[in-house]
Amino acid sequence: MWRKIMDALNPFEGNIFAGSHLDRAGNARRDPEWLATKLHGPAARFLPLWQLKAPIDPDAPSDLKWLGGTETRGHLDGTNAILLGIDPQGVPYFAFDAGGEGDASPFPGIQYEEVRSVAPNISRGDASLLAQARSLVDWHRRHGFCAVCGAPTRMADAGYVRRCSSAGCGAQHFPRTDPVVIMLIAHGDRCLVGRQRWFPNGFYSTLAGFMEPGESIEEAVRREVWEEAAIEVGEVRYHSSQPWPYPSSLMIGCIGEALTDQITIDRHELDDARWVARDAVRRAIDQVTAKTFDPFTEVAMPDEAGEFELMVPAPMAIAHQLMRAWVYPDAT
């Protein structure tokens, strides 16, 4: 069964927040003249993020609310417009920071909602743009100063660089993309799951953690599982990846085989960790797939007998896809 699962790992590209349909124009966007033409052209569309939230038209809640140049006049120029990309017809799409905590919402008639709550309800391409926009807006918010010398920095290259304003320094800073390993660890017919203290009752997910300098993906998987649960991991296989804009993670999903099964929980990181049977995971996967809620806001109730009823992340989470690949190896 293990061999079958590992050998069946075909490329999976269905993770939400991936799947943009735009060309990022990585070369052209460095040219200020090209950028100005795109920014001030009549076709340009603009996505305001307010408090890092997604703009929605209350009358069309499955669409993002894009603004035109007339509505955004006075709000945007080459110093704060972030290019998301260009569509096949040449239409440029931009995002911008429309205000943070304490700022009033600037465009009447728009409703702002949490990016990960909106994402499952909009098109795959729009969800991807939203991830890109949220990560970049947040990065600019938190990088107004040069880490090298402390002087103010300025946005450049359509939002993909910040340059130090000090002539003596002039350092360039690029957006962060922080790789995180997230892994389904199996031992025979059981898999390892863990929970944070703030998870809803009964809710468990796969283990995960930030990569550190000087390690490969496979090593990071083994280190995290060792640190959090004291389980030794042997073979590790890549499954898929997912950009996760909270704030700028790249989730790297893997499936790995446990060599030991005695768990010691790291209480700094986890509230609980345990082995759960494949059947229980399959039931939980089936149950959550039928719903569309944000897995982090729904609270599971214990059943009448007060017994443990496993809940797992919804399909939008890569953890769900890893569990799915393990419980349904024939479906991949």
Add this chain to the structure above:
Amino acid sequence: MWRKIMDALNPFEGNIFAGSHLDRAGNARRDPEWLATKLHGPAARFLPLWQLKAPIDPDAPSDLKWLGGTETRGHLDGTNAILLGIDPQGVPYFAFDAGGEGDASPFPGIQYEEVRSVAPNISRGDASLLAQARSLVDWHRRHGFCAVCGAPTRMADAGYVRRCSSAGCGAQHFPRTDPVVIMLIAHGDRCLVGRQRWFPNGFYSTLAGFMEPGESIEEAVRREVWEEAAIEVGEVRYHSSQPWPYPSSLMIGCIGEALTDQITIDRHELDDARWVARDAVRRAIDQVTAKTFDPFTEVAMPDEAGEFELMVPAPMAIAHQLMRAWVYPDAT
């Protein structure tokens, strides 16, 4: 043949700079008391990086030069010692910044050499520690100030955090690990290679580029190949990963199938890009495998007829391993 190559992609973990034998002690290192005990204990060993270079004992050039507590007295405390990890006997290994440009080398009798020149000649575990050390020392050097507010930052948690010193801010900053996609793109019996202007004559490698917010690994592969060579890529498979400490990249190696073959070179990024035949790549792989030089310092001479003689990266580069997996699919 394509199917065979893709299906034969087993986990490859032989990349240099991966393979540390130490426990990073990710939880314990946050405890200042634990850290002080390790730092001042008699067993502690210290790796000085001077100008980001590796310390070598001239009498034992295949070993790193570790110092003891006596030699480093006055140089180290909890504010500048970076914990690399603990070995199975409990011995702690630290790295520290022994000076930058303009600073005299502080420890007589040590020779300092470029990390990537030294790496192929030392043990796999030591090369990995060197990658970890170089990335972290460099990160601390370039992050003395808070990107959020501009105030000075201070090292904490044995080198894995910098904290803002301003009471009103207090932001925590974590070391960067920047994911880079690097890909062997094949079209039938040829693969796509490119060269930078500063590469030695005849030297080509696979294409590569930094990942951006809001994209998966597979999307980043397609975007980079599109931007640099205007080639469309279909199926993409993960091969292996490699930490690359210049300064803090995580190389994510993939093999992908080209859907088109008309190259348009992006002259901002590449000096040349071309399709090369499998036979030529195999010859170049065989030739370079027999050597141990740093691929970036050896200059290839054109042959007597002045014809194109392909040179490719040495085994220490993940690009070499991707090419090897493609020319020797049976060997994986």
